[in-house]
Amino acid sequence: MIFDYQNKTISIKVVYYGPAMSGKTTTLKFLFSYFNKEEELESIENTMGRTLFFDFGVLQFSGSEWNLKFLLYSATGQDFYAVTRPSTLTGVDGIIFVADSQNDYLEYNLKSWNELKSLFGLELYEIPIIIAFNKYDLNQIESSDEKNFIEKIEINKFEYINIEKTIALTGKGVINSFKKLIAFIFPQLTVISN
Amino acid sequence: MDLKEKIKIHLDQIKLLKGVENAVLSQRDGNPIQSSGVWFSKDEIFNVCSATSAIFNVGTHLHPNDLKYILIEGNKGKILIAPLVNSIHQSLNKILEQQMNIKENNNEFFIAITAQPNVNLGGIFLQTNECLKKIKTSLITSGESFKPPLIQFSNQKIQNIIQGFNLKDNEEINLKISPFSLSFSEKVALELKNVLNDFYLMIPELNFAFITIEGGFIASKMLKNNNITYNSLDKISAMSYSVFQTANRCSWLLKKMSTENILFESENSFQFINGLGKAIFSTEIEKSKQKLGLIRLIMPQFLKKINNLIKTASEIQDFKNIDIKKLLGNLIIK
Numbered sequence: 001m002i003f004d005y006q007n008k009t010i011s012i013k014v015v016y017y018g019p020a021m022s023g024k025t026t027t028l029k030f031l032f033s034y035f036n037k038e039e040e041l042e043s044i045e046n047t048m049g050r051t052l053f054f055d056f057g058v059l060q061f062s063g064s065e066w067n068l069k070f071l072l073y074s075a076t077g078q079d080f081y082a083v084t085r086p087s088t089l090t091g092v093d094g095i096i097f098v099a100d101s102q103n104d105y106l107e108y109n110l111k112s113w114n115e116l117k118s119l120f121g122l123e124l125y126e127i128p129i130i131i132a133f134n135k136y137d138l139n140q141i142e143s144s145d146e147k148n149f150i151e152k153i154e155i156n157k158f159e160y161i162n163i164e165k166t167i168a169l170t171g172k173g174v175i176n177s178f179k180k181l182i183a184f185i186f187p188q189l190t191v192i193s194n
Numbered sequence: 195m196d197l198k199e200k201i202k203i204h205l206d207q208i209k210l211l212k213g214v215e216n217a218v219l220s221q222r223d224g225n226p227i228q229s230s231g232v233w234f235s236k237d238e239i240f241n242v243c244s245a246t247s248a249i250f251n252v253g254t255h256l257h258p259n260d261l262k263y264i265l266i267e268g269n270k271g272k273i274l275i276a277p278l279v280n281s282i283h284q285s286l287n288k289i290l291e292q293q294m295n296i297k298e299n300n301n302e303f304f305i306a307i308t309a310q311p312n313v314n315l316g317g318i319f320l321q322t323n324e325c326l327k328k329i330k331t332s333l334i335t336s337g338e339s340f341k342p343p344l345i346q347f348s349n350q351k352i353q354n355i356i357q358g359f360n361l362k363d364n365e366e367i368n369l370k371i372s373p374f375s376l377s378f379s380e381k382v383a384l385e386l387k388n389v390l391n392d393f394y395l396m397i398p399e400l401n402f403a404f405i406t407i408e409g410g411f412i413a414s415k416m417l418k419n420n421n422i423t424y425n426s427l428d429k430i431s432a433m434s435y436s437v438f439q440t441a442n443r444c445s446w447l448l449k450k451m452s453t454e455n456i457l458f459e460s461e462n463s464f465q466f467i468n469g470l471g472k473a474i475f476s477t478e479i480e481k482s483k484q485k486l487g488l489i490r491l492i493m494p495q496f497l498k499k500i501n502n503l504i505k506t507a508s509e510i511q512d513f514k515n516i517d518i519k520k521l522l523g524n525l526i527i528k
Binding site for chain 2 (some may be wrong): 053082
């Protein structure tokens with residue numbers, strides 16, 4: 001996070017993180033289209049259309065005296081590009097962990113989560129995190145894997161964490177996750193939707 | 195003789211050049227094809243190829259259609275990353291497009307060459323031209339596709355790939371990252387701006403210059419090219435910062451060194467990314483009048499000033515007095 005007194009701007013960095021093909025890029029694309037900024041999202045992707053390095057875009061909102069600028073990234077989920085993920089996470093202020101809520105994806109979600117934990121160590125417990133269980137519409141009944149995931153990550157140890165169910169393709173829950181994360185990063189603020 | 199053996203012969207020829215230590219050939223997505231050096235683990239092979247691929251793809255993103263090479267320099271050596279581009283391959287490129295539907299194929303394959311710090315990699319690149327032509331011809335005429343998997347390689351595929359690499363033993367590297375906060379007072383921000391202004395006075399062919407601190411946040415910027423918007427500069431900054439971090443990782447994997455600077459040379463411009471601790475200074479300069487050597491001579495005095503100012507900003511941190519509620523009021527998300 002930086003406070004720029006000359007330009008009266010607070011900039012914060014948010015990273016969408018999670019296993020491959022869980023819907024990080026789709027979530028980010030919806031977020032930008034919601035604010036009519038689709039063109040602002042830049043992707044470094046491979047020839048198969050998967051995120052090779054990261055997706056990146058900026059959203060800026062006006063406050064009463066200062067502006068709030070979000071640098072939004074999604075990290076690559078492909079294991080093959082794991083080496084690039086630490087550089088995307090450096091200096092992060094909040095994480096939206098996009099998990100795949102389909103049955104049988106627990107192992108992939110946990111692997112990705114454990115990587116996050118190994119990168120930050122104990123500091124992860126202090127970073128604001130929203131767990132977005134994406135694609136929840138694809139399950140006929142509530143996935144037991146979601147419950148298992150929450151148990152295994154020891155959610156009680158985290159200072160600022162919340163869970164949201166999302167469908168990135170339709171945008172359900174995407175804006176809510178984003179607002180919940182802002183509320184964690186700036187608990188003093190009242191976030192108003194317009 | 196199979197394709198990998200053919201390529202190995204040419205890579206070994208490159209390695210024989212004075213000062214060259216290793217040469218690795220990858221497909222654009224980072225799929226390792228062949229190398230001439232010794233590797234410590236299979237993870238090292240895949241990490242180096244995916245990291246160089248990320249750097250290469252940012253390079254082609256920042257300088258579409260005219261990237262010549264990327265040069266990463268550190269105290270222990272240099273790493274050159276370059277696409278296999280050659281005009282004699284136009285007819286072969288057409289075959290590639292028809293056979294495999296691969297377009298923009300000048301950037302389909304790239305080579306990473308590591309060398310000792312005192313060698314002239316530009317000279318080496320010229321000497322390797324013939325080998326690179328033959329490698330690309332072999333790749334294109336083979337008809338093989340080198341695409342990586344959607345999620346991960348199967349064990350069998352990994353074994354097939356590393357067969358062509360000379361593997362030594364295993365090594366683990368731990369990497370820790372942290373959140374980060376910094377406050378820039380008006381005074382420090384103004385002083386940074388003055389440094390960028392002075393830099394512009396020395397090098398008027400400047401397209402842009404910016405200082406980006408840990409996390410990819412721009413601390414100060416200057417834009418002199420009307421074709422670039424401030425929004426694009428945010429993207430260039432994010433890419434430049436991330437590419438520097440990844441180059442650092444790559445330098446460590448290949449040479450156990452930190453990256454000091456990166457140069458992207460394209461047909462019309464030089465883009466420099468200089469490391470300043472956890473921050474970077476990046477600038478793009480039109481090639482028309484400026485000489486690379488002269489820019490390199492001018493740069494250090496400015497880097498020193500910027501570094502000192504960032505250190506000053508890091509020392510004066512007082513977040514307790516910042517009233518977020520007063521600054522932002524009720525934030526309207528619309």
